[in-house]
Amino acid sequence: xxxxxxxxxxxxxxxxxxVVKIVRQKANLLAARAGRPxxxxxxxxxxxxxxxxxxxxxxxxxxxxxxxxxxxDIDVFVELMGGSxxxxxxxxEAAIATGKDVVTANKAMLAHHGQALxxxxxxxxxxxxxxxxxxxxxxxxKALTEGLAGNDVTRVMxxxxxxxxxxxxxxxxxxxxYEAVFDEANSLGFLExxxxxxxxxxxxxxxxxxxxxxxxxxxxxxxxxELEGIEQITIADIRHAADMGFRIKLLGVSQMTGRGLEQxxxxxxxxxxxxxxxxxxxxxxxxxEGDMVEQVVLRGPGAGEGPTASAVMADVIDIARGTRLSTxxxxxxxxxxxxxxxxxxxxPFYLRMALDDKPGALAKVATVLGxxxxxxxxxxxxxxxxxxxxxxxxxxxxxxNALDSALAAMSRLDVVDGTPVALxxxxx
Amino acid sequence: xxxxxxxxxxxxxxxxxxVVKIVRQKANLLAARAGRPxxxxxxxxxxxxxxxxxxxxxxxxxxxxxxxxxxxDIDVFVELMGGSxxxxxxxxEAAIATGKDVVTANKAMLAHHGQALxxxxxxxxxxxxxxxxxxxxxxxxKALTEGLAGNDVTRVMxxxxxxxxxxxxxxxxxxxxYEAVFDEANSLGFLExxxxxxxxxxxxxxxxxxxxxxxxxxxxxxxxxELEGIEQITIADIRHAADMGFRIKLLGVSQMTGRGLEQxxxxxxxxxxxxxxxxxxxxxxxxxEGDMVEQVVLRGPGAGEGPTASAVMADVIDIARGTRLSTxxxxxxxxxxxxxxxxxxxxPFYLRMALDDKPGALAKVATVLGxxxxxxxxxxxxxxxxxxxxxxxxxxxxxxNALDSALAAMSRLDVVDGTPVALxxxxx
Numbered sequence: 001x002x003x004x005x006x007x008x009x010x011x012x013x014x015x016x017x018x019v020v021k022i023v024r025q026k027a028n029l030l031a032a033r034a035g036r037p038x039x040x041x042x043x044x045x046x047x048x049x050x051x052x053x054x055x056x057x058x059x060x061x062x063x064x065x066x067x068x069x070x071x072x073d074i075d076v077f078v079e080l081m082g083g084s085x086x087x088x089x090x091x092x093e094a095a096i097a098t099g100k101d102v103v104t105a106n107k108a109m110l111a112h113h114g115q116a117l118x119x120x121x122x123x124x125x126x127x128x129x130x131x132x133x134x135x136x137x138x139x140x141x142k143a144l145t146e147g148l149a150g151n152d153v154t155r156v157m158x159x160x161x162x163x164x165x166x167x168x169x170x171x172x173x174x175x176x177x178y179e180a181v182f183d184e185a186n187s188l189g190f191l192e193x194x195x196x197x198x199x200x201x202x203x204x205x206x207x208x209x210x211x212x213x214x215x216x217x218x219x220x221x222x223x224x225x226e227l228e229g230i231e232q233i234t235i236a237d238i239r240h241a242a243d244m245g246f247r248i249k250l251l252g253v254s255q256m257t258g259r260g261l262e263q264x265x266x267x268x269x270x271x272x273x274x275x276x277x278x279x280x281x282x283x284x285x286x287x288x289e290g291d292m293v294e295q296v297v298l299r300g301p302g303a304g305e306g307p308t309a310s311a312v313m314a315d316v317i318d319i320a321r322g323t324r325l326s327t328x329x330x331x332x333x334x335x336x337x338x339x340x341x342x343x344x345x346x347x348p349f350y351l352r353m354a355l356d357d358k359p360g361a362l363a364k365v366a367t368v369l370g371x372x373x374x375x376x377x378x379x380x381x382x383x384x385x386x387x388x389x390x391x392x393x394x395x396x397x398x399x400x401n402a403l404d405s406a407l408a409a410m411s412r413l414d415v416v417d418g419t420p421v422a423l424x425x426x427x428x
Numbered sequence: 429x430x431x432x433x434x435x436x437x438x439x440x441x442x443x444x445x446x447v448v449k450i451v452r453q454k455a456n457l458l459a460a461r462a463g464r465p466x467x468x469x470x471x472x473x474x475x476x477x478x479x480x481x482x483x484x485x486x487x488x489x490x491x492x493x494x495x496x497x498x499x500x501d502i503d504v505f506v507e508l509m510g511g512s513x514x515x516x517x518x519x520x521e522a523a524i525a526t527g528k529d530v531v532t533a534n535k536a537m538l539a540h541h542g543q544a545l546x547x548x549x550x551x552x553x554x555x556x557x558x559x560x561x562x563x564x565x566x567x568x569x570k571a572l573t574e575g576l577a578g579n580d581v582t583r584v585m586x587x588x589x590x591x592x593x594x595x596x597x598x599x600x601x602x603x604x605x606y607e608a609v610f611d612e613a614n615s616l617g618f619l620e621x622x623x624x625x626x627x628x629x630x631x632x633x634x635x636x637x638x639x640x641x642x643x644x645x646x647x648x649x650x651x652x653x654e655l656e657g658i659e660q661i662t663i664a665d666i667r668h669a670a671d672m673g674f675r676i677k678l679l680g681v682s683q684m685t686g687r688g689l690e691q692x693x694x695x696x697x698x699x700x701x702x703x704x705x706x707x708x709x710x711x712x713x714x715x716x717e718g719d720m721v722e723q724v725v726l727r728g729p730g731a732g733e734g735p736t737a738s739a740v741m742a743d744v745i746d747i748a749r750g751t752r753l754s755t756x757x758x759x760x761x762x763x764x765x766x767x768x769x770x771x772x773x774x775x776p777f778y779l780r781m782a783l784d785d786k787p788g789a790l791a792k793v794a795t796v797l798g799x800x801x802x803x804x805x806x807x808x809x810x811x812x813x814x815x816x817x818x819x820x821x822x823x824x825x826x827x828x829n830a831l832d833s834a835l836a837a838m839s840r841l842d843v844v845d846g847t848p849v850a851l852x853x854x855x856x
Contacts, residue, residue: 026580030577030578032645033577033645035759137724142571143575145461146574147739149461149462149742149745150454150458150737152454217457217461275727278706292446292734292735293734294565295729296726296728298724298727299703299725300722301721306720306721306722307720310720312578313578314576314577317574321753322752323752326463329461330461331460334460
């Protein structure tokens with residue numbers, strides 16, 4: 001096969017421009033590696049007249065991404081518009097219906113419609129690939145679906161939202177409160193237009209749902225991801241955690257258990273000397289665990305023009321080479337409906353609460369924990385100047401259900417001020 | 429394609445037994461992922477009557493691996509015997525000549541004969557794959573040749589001999605001299621029958637030569653790898669390096685420069701707070717740098733039954749899925765003959781020497797360095813009880829050539845006792 005692979009690109013933001021640059025600047029390299037040239041035929045974006053740092057004169061312009069997807073002079077439709085529905089989904093469906101392979105970086109679309117789109121592609125004999133949708137430049141979808149294909153995957157974990165990791169590590173290094181670092185990240189342009197996509201864990205939750213599907217051969221089930229953002233994390237939490245040898249990360253964890261499939265995206269404590277604990281700034285990390293390979297850790301840039309375009313091109317080059325892979329690692333028709341786990345795997349928890357400075361206050365809290373069957377590993381009460389004392393408790397392993405009962409009972413005590421914060425301590 | 433992929437396995441040591449276990453125990457998983465069953469047809473090893481923890485009764489036994497490779501009831505020949513020549517090479521050649529795909533974990537064979545074997549496979553329309561030959565369970569060949577295929581790779585680095593990393597980190601943690609930890613590793617069975625394969629850097633050098641080929645599209649050139657083992661590293665070096673914020677690792681580095689291809693496997697200093705610096709024990713790490721993706725780091729087990737069998741199965745499943753990839757990431761016929769770089773990229777160096785305790789001794793050494801155009805970043809002279817003083821120097825960036833001239837001049841001084849030790853400080 002030596003005729004060019006012809007691609008059409010819809011969406012010419014940072015990542016789209018990066019893909020155009022790679023195809024233009026590395027023609028010989030791509031041809032050598034793919035065994036055939038890779039060529040751009042047509043492009044589409046919302047605004048035509050905008051300096052993207054690269055010439056688009058050689059390509060047919062389409063105002064409508066669906067029209068681009070339907071063109072008969074493209075082999076691969078590269079969807080880089082984003083958005084779970086709307087033009088991205090319409091164009092992807094049009095591409096598949098008209099016999100195109102699709103490469104997308106769109107985690108929201110796949111988190112919501114991945115199963116239907118994968119089935120449509122499979123029925124049409126087309127491939128739909130999404131390496132760029134998860135953890136940017138890290139080839140983690142490939143690592144899981146191909147590199148670890150001989151494993152029963154036991155757990156996948158990931159720090160997959162660089163903005164959240166930036167905020168948490170910056171709070172620690174600069175000693176600034178959450179709000180100040182949030183504003184700083186916002187002014188640096190790190191946050192999505194709707195910041196809750198980042199700090200609420202939704203963006204990272206989309207990625208976790210995709211990883212869980214390829215890890216466990218299950219249908220993407222974003223609706224069952226337990227989501228918890230980082231908004232409640234205080235600088236005090238970060239310092240207390242550090243005192244005890246931990247770091248706080250917005251960590252995604254998915255594992256298949258006898259109780260069903262767990263998918264959690266939440267702030268967790270991890271040991272400071274673990275690879276996850278040592279991850280600083282906007283870098284992403286995925287931890288893949290399988291029964292044969294034990295543990296493989298991948299670390300790299302989770303966003304940005306070059307890294308994300310690199311991941312898009314990995315899928316494009318696979319297709320150019322003739323590699324035909326299922327979207328989620330096995331035929332979409334064979335993916336199972338995983339039962340969501342009603343109860344998460346037991347873990348130790350970090351609890352932070354404000355106790356009234358009264359005799360017997362701590363005893364009441366300890367009694368509540370004991371009655372819920374939760375034993376205390378470590379407890380610290382910090383010096384304080386006002387009428388409530390900050391108290392930290394690290395529990396031994398317990399279930400989230402037992403913990404929630406205890407938290408509810410605590411909120412009924414007359415000595416606990418406000419709602420206690422509970423963060424899982426993940427074993428890594 | 430739903431008929432089984434039939435494999436024949438030659439070599440039933442740890443890894444071979446692991447592959448048999450995966451195929452037997454995960455039949456449904458493999459069939460789901462590959463879209464067809466994977467079945468073992470025939471096996472071969474030096475000893476038939478040996479408990480390998482798994483039954484071989486279902487498979488045809490061949491005493492001769494070449495006869496196994498030639499059988500017409502296998503599609504893929506899995507070579508797990510080892511050795512650069514002899515039966516492994518003969519059987520691999522026989523497999524290709526009789527129309528089989530080949531999966532091998534044999535780094536020595538590919539380091540010496542990779543180009544010829546890849547060309548033979550290509551001419552026969554067969555694939556030859558080797559994920560398990562480099563860094564055990566880490567899917568690094570796949571990450572480079574596929575995941576980062578849209579990049580001009582700028583540098584690859586790796587800690588790829590777990591035994592050496594075990595020795596170096598154990599020396600540090602236990603405060604034991606090299607010889608004691610070497611004996612310990614030997615008694616634990618960590619060392620090859622010929623230990624210089626490990627501690628001399630040869631095994632890791634084989635792996636680096638393979639990584640360099642896939643990174644830069646060049647023919648494997650193991651003969652040009654600069655090899656330096658860890659035998660000369662003392663506990664004092666490790667402590668001095670730690671004092672200055674460094675760790676010592678047997679580090680492979682390959683980069684393409686204007687002066688040609690650099691391939692070095694040598695003990696280097698790396699910052700203690702870098703992913704490479706933090707790597708402990710037998711774990712492997714590969715650092716991949718590309719112009720688009722910046723830096724991707726992969727960490728995982730570099731040896732052992734499960735991890736290595738996992739890597740073998742990744743290649744087998746690729747073949748079962750119909751993925752047909754070139755051995756070294758592009759057609760073997762198009763791989764270039766890289767000119768070996770005569771001079772390595774400049775770097776800072778760590779120097780350790782013993783100076784006679786005489787007035788003016790240090791001045792003489794400093795003068796020699798100055799005359800070679802090498803400036804000193806840091807210098808420490810340690811307290812001492814005998815007639816020579818241990819002196820450490822960290823230079824600013826310099827070329828190895830300038831350094832070698834300076835070292836030669838130092839050895840002619842009457843105040844330097846023995847030969848100074850020089851270790852590169854790699855920027856990571």
